[in-house]
Amino acid sequence: MKVDAIMTPSPVTARPSALLREVARLMLDHDVGEIPIVDEGGAPVGVITDRDIVVRLVAHGQDPTQVAAADCMTSPPRTVRPDADVKECAELMMREHIRRVPVVGEDGRLRGIVALADLERSNGLRSVKAEVARKVSQPH
Numbered sequence: 001m002k003v004d005a006i007m008t009p010s011p012v013t014a015r016p017s018a019l020l021r022e023v024a025r026l027m028l029d030h031d032v033g034e035i036p037i038v039d040e041g042g043a044p045v046g047v048i049t050d051r052d053i054v055v056r057l058v059a060h061g062q063d064p065t066q067v068a069a070a071d072c073m074t075s076p077p078r079t080v081r082p083d084a085d086v087k088e089c090a091e092l093m094m095r096e097h098i099r100r101v102p103v104v105g106e107d108g109r110l111r112g113i114v115a116l117a118d119l120e121r122s123n124g125l126r127s128v129k130a131e132v133a134r135k136v137s138q139p140h
Helices: 020-030 050-060 086-096 116-121 126-137
Strands: 034-038 044-049 100-104 110-115
Touching: 020 034, 020 050, 034 110, 044 050, 044 100, 086 100, 086 110, 086 116, 110 116
Parallel strands: none
Antiparallel strands: 034 044, 100 110
16 A cells, blocks of 8 residues: 555645744644644655644743744654555654654655554554554654
């Protein structure tokens, strides 16, 4: 099975200049835990998770209303192509201890995102999802 069969297409994104307050609002409004940060051409340059905001800023006393996405994002993002095998994507998630992977087309533009929940919803992939969840939850 290929990644494009299970990915969530056209995820909500933000620009590097967006304030983290805006990024957090996107997470709340769209019920997601990660926002890909894209450049003017739609290519992902980083990702921000809800945990990034808390651990990298709030825990250190920084004000997320004054910090831009570029100053908090994980960059470069780990990505896969739409035609990658789902097991390849799962292996990347396990190896990098990440719960979500942006999907990038040949043109470099963001096409979708694969999350643990996408693995769960896919018939025959529940065991893969369980293994990924176990691995990404272990301290590294």
